[in-house]
Amino acid sequence: MNGFLANAILYILAAIICVPVAKKLGMGSVLGYLIAGILIGPYLFGFITNEGQGQDIMHATEFGVVMMLFLIGLELEPRNLWKMRRLVLQIGLSQVLVTAALVFGIGLLLDVQWQISLAIGLSMALSSTAIVLQSLKEKNQMNSPNGKLSFGVLLMQDIAVIPVLALLPLLIAGDPVPAANATEMHGLIDSLPGWAQTLSIFGAIGIVVLLGQFGFGPLLNWVAKSRLRELFTAAALLIVVGISFLMELVGLSPALGAFLAGVILANSPYKHALESDLEPFKGLLLGLFFMAVGSTINFSLISNNASTVISLTLGIIVLKTVILLIIGKSKNLKVTSNLTFAIGLSQVGEFSFVTYAFALQLGIFDQAISDTLMAVTALSMTITPVLLVLLDKVINPAITKTHKISEKEMDSIDERNKVILVGFGHFGSTLGRFLRANGVEATILDADPDRVDYLRKMGFKVYFGDGTRSELLHSAGARDASIIISAIDNTEYSIKLVELCKEEFPHLEVMIRAKNRYDAFELMEMGVKNIYRENLDTSIRMGEDVLKKLGFRAHTVHRLAIQFRDYDERSLKVLVNYKDNKDEFISKSRQQIEIQESLLSGELMRKFSVNDHTWDSDSIKEAEKTDKKS
Amino acid sequence: MRKILVLFAHPKFEHSKVNHALIQAITGLENIEIRDLYELYPDFNISIQAEQEALFEAEVVIWHHPIYWYSCPPLMKQWIDLVLEFGWAYGPGGIYLKGKHVVNAITTGGSQEAYQHAGLNKYSIEDFLRPFEQTARLCRMIYLSPFHVAGTHKITTSELLQKAESYKEFLVGLRDVADLSIYQNRNDLSL
Numbered sequence: 001m002n003g004f005l006a007n008a009i010l011y012i013l014a015a016i017i018c019v020p021v022a023k024k025l026g027m028g029s030v031l032g033y034l035i036a037g038i039l040i041g042p043y044l045f046g047f048i049t050n051e052g053q054g055q056d057i058m059h060a061t062e063f064g065v066v067m068m069l070f071l072i073g074l075e076l077e078p079r080n081l082w083k084m085r086r087l088v089l090q091i092g093l094s095q096v097l098v099t100a101a102l103v104f105g106i107g108l109l110l111d112v113q114w115q116i117s118l119a120i121g122l123s124m125a126l127s128s129t130a131i132v133l134q135s136l137k138e139k140n141q142m143n144s145p146n147g148k149l150s151f152g153v154l155l156m157q158d159i160a161v162i163p164v165l166a167l168l169p170l171l172i173a174g175d176p177v178p179a180a181n182a183t184e185m186h187g188l189i190d191s192l193p194g195w196a197q198t199l200s201i202f203g204a205i206g207i208v209v210l211l212g213q214f215g216f217g218p219l220l221n222w223v224a225k226s227r228l229r230e231l232f233t234a235a236a237l238l239i240v241v242g243i244s245f246l247m248e249l250v251g252l253s254p255a256l257g258a259f260l261a262g263v264i265l266a267n268s269p270y271k272h273a274l275e276s277d278l279e280p281f282k283g284l285l286l287g288l289f290f291m292a293v294g295s296t297i298n299f300s301l302i303s304n305n306a307s308t309v310i311s312l313t314l315g316i317i318v319l320k321t322v323i324l325l326i327i328g329k330s331k332n333l334k335v336t337s338n339l340t341f342a343i344g345l346s347q348v349g350e351f352s353f354v355t356y357a358f359a360l361q362l363g364i365f366d367q368a369i370s371d372t373l374m375a376v377t378a379l380s381m382t383i384t385p386v387l388l389v390l391l392d393k394v395i396n397p398a399i400t401k402t403h404k405i406s407e408k409e410m411d412s413i414d415e416r417n418k419v420i421l422v423g424f425g426h427f428g429s430t431l432g433r434f435l436r437a438n439g440v441e442a443t444i445l446d447a448d449p450d451r452v453d454y455l456r457k458m459g460f461k462v463y464f465g466d467g468t469r470s471e472l473l474h475s476a477g478a479r480d481a482s483i484i485i486s487a488i489d490n491t492e493y494s495i496k497l498v499e500l501c502k503e504e505f506p507h508l509e510v511m512i513r514a515k516n517r518y519d520a521f522e523l524m525e526m527g528v529k530n531i532y533r534e535n536l537d538t539s540i541r542m543g544e545d546v547l548k549k550l551g552f553r554a555h556t557v558h559r560l561a562i563q564f565r566d567y568d569e570r571s572l573k574v575l576v577n578y579k580d581n582k583d584e585f586i587s588k589s590r591q592q593i594e595i596q597e598s599l600l601s602g603e604l605m606r607k608f609s610v611n612d613h614t615w616d617s618d619s620i621k622e623a624e625k626t627d628k629k630s
Numbered sequence: 631m632r633k634i635l636v637l638f639a640h641p642k643f644e645h646s647k648v649n650h651a652l653i654q655a656i657t658g659l660e661n662i663e664i665r666d667l668y669e670l671y672p673d674f675n676i677s678i679q680a681e682q683e684a685l686f687e688a689e690v691v692i693w694h695h696p697i698y699w700y701s702c703p704p705l706m707k708q709w710i711d712l713v714l715e716f717g718w719a720y721g722p723g724g725i726y727l728k729g730k731h732v733v734n735a736i737t738t739g740g741s742q743e744a745y746q747h748a749g750l751n752k753y754s755i756e757d758f759l760r761p762f763e764q765t766a767r768l769c770r771m772i773y774l775s776p777f778h779v780a781g782t783h784k785i786t787t788s789e790l791l792q793k794a795e796s797y798k799e800f801l802v803g804l805r806d807v808a809d810l811s812i813y814q815n816r817n818d819l820s821l
Contacts, residue, residue, distance in 0.1 A: 552644075553642075553643055553644050553668065553669060553672075554668065554669045554670075554672035555641055555668040555669070555671075555672040555705075556641075556642070556644065556672075557672065558672035558673055620739060620783060621783045621784075624783060624784070
């Protein structure tokens with residue numbers, strides 16, 4: 001199998017087959033990509049002939065990680081990042097140092113040369129940003145306690161890559177290989193003296209911050225004015241690639257630089273546009289990256305040294321899990337979230353591939369060690385997602401069951417809300433607040449990530465996402481809910497939602513906000529019974545107040561208003577039958593208005609004679625008069 | 631000078647000539663507060679707090695309403711149901727109305743004669759007002775004889791002006807007269 005197109009077809013096909021299957025089985029996309037990679041790799045179907053090819057792809061697609069961190073930065077405002085500083089420093093640093101020290105110690109105990117042990121320890125301390133963040137995002141756990149801890153640890157690890165790469169050359173005393181030739185991670189400035197290197201590093205970060213504050217905004221603005229969508233995408237790519245280049249030039253982690261730029265742009269009005277433009281690139285690159293990891297797993301090496309590789313892999317997973325469990329415990333994580341946190345971060349990460357390669361070039365590792373470590377790393381990256389699936393499906397539910405009495409039951413209750421509220425703008429938020437004020441917690445879905453973020457901070461259980469996607473509704477508990485509300489001001493969207501519910505959740509009571517009469521017609525034709533025209537009640541209420549200010553009696557106006565609304569709703573039900581016949585529609589609609597007018601004027605003229613005889617003495621007076629006459 | 635609170639309940643006040651005249655006659659008098667319940671609570675959502683505060687201030691309370699089907703309009707009943715709370719108006723600790731005077735000021739389409747044993751309605755107006763009387767007693771209030779405007783269907787303008795004037799005098803009396811026992815157990819309700 002050669003040639004670009006053939007390869008492209010191969011990768012895409014494998015992904016298309018494996019990822020949906022993995023997701024159906026509840027395993028998340030990461031594991032799906034990894035399995036796809038293993039399948040097409042040299043040891044199973046052999047579409048990819050050697051793991052070197054896989055590694056090439058891996059290096060190329062590592063850029064997906066950079067993009068992911070840029071996107072994550074976009075969702076994190078500088079203020080919030082500053083709030084995380086203690087988390088990153090305490091939790092992250094202790095994880096990196098303790099793990100590295102323990103691996104180093106074990107290495108020494110096993111009589112491994114100390115330089116090798118230290119290099120291994122430092123590499124193994126890192127976890128996979130790509131795998132962990134991708135799974136957290138998929139499970140909507142970025143803002144959960146374990147999600148925040150995980151993110152803090154990963155951020156520290158990304159920072160730690162820099163000193164680790166700086167430290168490795170020092171391990172070979174006396175005969176340092178010129179770093180500039182050793183790896184692409186080190187750039188132009190290595191020939192400079194130490195102080196100049198430090199200066200240029202700070203200079204580069206300064207450039208990123210300055211560009212982020214003052215450069216990117218005008219650039220994007222200028223490009224956006226051209227109204228060419230692809231040009232905007234290109235500009236977005238330019239920002240990310242440019243920063244990566246700059247960071248590599250001074251020997252910093254590109255992911256870190258991109259993250260920084262993202263954070264600075266988090267307040268920019270182009271935030272959402274950047275996100276939606278880069279999202280597919282990130283997704284594809286990451287997918288390819290995971291597949292490449294899968295394809296590099298050297299099964300022949302594993303089978304030849306089965307005991308070594310497997311015991312090393314399990315050993316490092318167990319070691320990292322234990323350390324992370326202790327850290328999680330110290331931060332008061334619940335048992336279930338702590339397990340998710342610890343096992344989630346227990347693999348060895350993609351940056352380790354870089355450090356292995358660097359150590360190999362420096363001569364610290366020989367080829368055999370490097371190969372084994374590569375296999376261990378790739379294997380650990382495959383095993384942890386499997387463990388997480390087990391954890392989510394089997395272990396955590398069991399723990400929650402046994403701990404039911406001792407632990408708060410909050411989680412299980414609010415996960416199974418009877419009401420799903422789609423859209424939390426002005427309309428939805430009022431509705432949601434009213435429900436909440438009466439003790440009804442709705443599961444809220446909103447497609448605006450900003451709003452979702454904000455509302456989560458306010459303590460609302462809001463999920464980001466498009467309410468017309470059936471998976472999202474599934475995860476929001478549509479199966480167990482009894483009512484779904486669409487509070488979106490887009491009727492096309494509501495119609496999609498209605499169709500989806502008809503198909504997949506016929507048991508749900510559907511309640512829809514409609515913009516106007518005509519949208520209401522459409523919804524009525526689809527058989528929706530509960531339709532709420534957004535202007536009806538407000539305008540009538542306003543009319544009520546106008547009449548009161550003109551001197552009408554409040555109670556009378558109140559009754560008139562209720563009756564007016566009823567007439568209006570009723571007339572709508574009549575009109576819907578004539579909607580398609582235009583001529584008839586117009587005349588009918590005129591007729592309805594006439595009915596409404598006559599009913600209402602009748603109300604006032606005849607003093608509620610329609611239904612208020614009790615309060616009306618005129619007819620009694622009339623009767624008494626005729627009595628006398630006769 | 632006592633404080634008088636008139637609780638007025640008429641669902642269709644704009645069409646009641648009689649009650650317009652009555653209310654007009656007592657509007658703007660010192661120490662006489664009129665609370666127009668149907669205007670305050672068009673949706674029947676009575677503010678218990680506001681009503682109890684008004685009651686607390688008053689020494690004499692007037693339930694002013696037309697008689698419909700031998701009783702008060704629904705909002706007046708709603709007012710009684712909601713505002714006269716257990717533990718506030720009656721029952722243990724329900725001492726806030728104790729010793730206050732209360733009186734019905736009512737209008738009926740039927741004549742004085744209709745509200746007699748031999749008449750169309752068979753019972754006297756006092757008989758029909760028993761629930762109010764007993765309500766007052768349970769709240770340890772002093773129930774005074776009602777002010778009754780009868781035969782509103784046939785009332786002439788001059789009769790109405792006279793009625794309105796006597797309603798005003800009645801309230802001024804309740805406000806100023808030293809001994810209110812003269813208003814108890816009166817026979818001539820039209821004054």
